[in-house]
Amino acid sequence: MDLRTAAAYRPTKPELAVFVSGVTSMGLEILAVRIIAPQFGSHIYTVGGILTVVLAALSLGYWQGGKRARGATNREMSWLLLATAVYVAIVIYASDMLLIQTSTLALPPRYASLPAAIILFGPPTYLLGFISPYAAELSQKTGTGEASGHVYALGTIGSILGSAATTFVFIPAMSIDAIGLLFGILLVGTAVVLTLPSISRPPLIASAIVILLLVAAAGGGPIAYDHRGEVVHESQTAYQQLEIVDDGDTRTMFLDGARHSAIDLEDPNRHVFEYTRYFHLPMLMTEDVDDVDRVLFIGGGGYVGPQDFEDQYDATVDVVEIDPDVTTAAEDYFGLEESETMTSHTYDGRQFLQNTDETYDVIVLDAYKQDQVPFHLTTVEFMSLVSDRLADDGVFHANVIASPSGPAAEFYHAQQRTMEQAFPDTYSFRTSESNAIQNIQIVATNHETGFSEGDLAERNDARALSVDLSDAIDNHMADSDGNEAPILRDDRGEVDSLLDPMLGQRYVIEETAADSSESPAPAQSAGGGPLHAATQQAAFEPPLVVTPSER
Template structure:
């Protein structure tokens, strides 16, 4: 085919239908994770479940379509496309309600996302599966092999385009509902194009009605009360769903439905989450506070820790945050100001350490989620890299989410053992007196050290840090039993299996008292704890239709 012929080529109706079905089916599969993740998390079971459902539904559609292909017509393909568009309106309008309802089903946590995935994405993918065998039957190509190969090629090209466009263009730029609208209108437009230029009455009226239905579903969703507070900002970034929610005087950043940072609007220097005070423990483990000049945070969120270090100590603070919109949100809603002593880097944490020649006195790793941990930031290879970037008396600090003991503590024990392999001394501190899943702070010194709890308590009394760490030191834990724990390595993907026992279990985040100023000795064990159960039950996604700010 010459360039001129290619430019003037007009695809036949079956070719157009199969190309668009490829775009839409793969686009729906990519979009599905963004719809389901805020309710059920974005761990491997959610991702694998969505892929399984979509592939199973598509295969069933291929099979059924193949059995009926001998009677295939362009009109039947029109109704299949319009039927899929109708279901896209259902997904746009009812996904929040359906997710919350299916979350209450008594299923093991690893399978919790399957019912909603089946109901939301099974039917439209099934309908689109009919298109390929129909298109092969209606193809102008001579011979079954040539027709099938042509259809497979067009469908695959469409799938590549749908996957790339959804991932790199639509999700960073549009809301989930708007992307659903784009897919729905594309299906309707394709149905009209197949019928053109005659435009029979029934398909034409149906197309107009479905287009209106899609627009209405996008603009007027079910009214629901958001128990978290007022959603002041909501967007889909290239990495996650990001929300800012105000509940009274407390502003919270949610990433994929989970709380990650909080700020007291009336008292911005207060540590709302107790675990952020533990970030100062390295100042007790280092030989001399005055020698701490350079600090690195891997993971920014609302920049609670980086802001505190910049304001409290005479240090330069570098922050590595892979999601640029998280940093933008911290600037706009959490009072982040970049100056001479604060620099943000938009890059993966491991890549930054590999590329930098900077030496740090303190490195704080705060990039883990309860159900999704970037495994390459957990391994002994990463820890050795971090050790190489630390000063000889430097301190590495990791915010780990796990239980102190039991099956839900498997990841904590493996992480402790891995860090102990790379550093000279390793210490752990619980943030809650319960045995629930919580933030466990693991600090490690580059030099060979052997601090006891009393040693750290003495240093806390002697050093004027401007923040009391008495209760934090009291939560010092002894060395865990790591005899059955693995050392995490780059070539062994064990993290997901270690996180598995935590699925569906309660996650406790301790909060400080409202009157606990940043300079006071707070952290009272009686301080309130927020118990977060399985994300579907407690941390619900904000109703998108109530979001007052979108961009």
């Protein structure tokens, strides 16, 4: 087909239906990840489960459509597209409710997202699967092979467009409901075109009703109480769902449903999350606090840690945050102001280190999640790169989410053993007395140090930092017993399997008391409400753990 012929090409109605079904099916598949991930996590099992469900539903639709394709008409395809649009309206309106209901099913964590994916995206994808065999039956091509090849080529082109448009245009610019509404209207519009020029009353009335359903679903939705507080900002970024929630005086940033940063609006100097106080541990391991001139944070979030360092130390702070919308939210809601001593870089952390010529005295890695860890920021090759970008007496601090012991400690053991390949000494500190999944802080020095707890305690007393690290020092853990843990390498992707034991487990985040930045408060988790009263502990026991939602 030459350019002139291509320019003059006008698709037939069946060809248009196939193309639109490709656009919509792949668009819904991409959208499914953004809808399901906040409830079940964005790990490989969620993404793989969605792909499995979509491919299975399409295959079943192809098979059933092929059996019923003899005698197919444009009108039948029109009704299929309208039925799909109706289900899209259901997805828009009821997805939150269905996600909550399916999350209560007693399934192993790695399979927990499958019921939601099946219920929400199985039926519409199945219906769209009918379109290709119907279109092949109605094709004007002379041979079966030519007809089927032409149809599947058009469907694939539509899928490419739907995938690219949803990923690069729609999700960064529109809400989930608006994107669903767009797909629904596209389906209804195509259904109408298939019945032209002599559209009868029933399809016309049905199309109008479906449009009203779509608009009502996008404009409303089940009213649900959000136990987290008042959502003051919500957006879909190119990387994740971003929410800012105010609960009394506490403002929290949620990324894909998990808490990542928090500030006290009445007491900005308070460390709401206990583990952010531990970020100051490297200042006990440097030769002199006054010698710390440059600090790098990999992972910004609400920029709570970087702003604290800028305020407390005479140092220049660089922050690498891959998501520009997160940085914008930090500016709008967490008081971030870039200056001569605070610079944000929109970059992947590893790429930044590869491209920079700067040498840092302290590097803090705060880019891990409970269920999704950037693999390339865990390996021995990355750790060697960090060591190269540190001063000879520099200190590296990694915020690792895992359990101190047991099966859920596998990632912690592997991460510490990997760091030991690049750094002479490493030190681990738990942030909760419980053995639940928590923020374990691993600090590595770029030269041999051999600090004891007594050494660190003496430095803590002598240096009078802005935070008292006595509790952190007391939480120092003995060297990891993970001698059999794997060393993580670029060519050996084991992180997902190491995270497996943590799926569905309680994640504890200790909080400080609201009236003091130094006193511990009840711990918080990334998921549910308070534990039953029977779990409350006496004053001499570890803090009470409650479980707000991680989803």
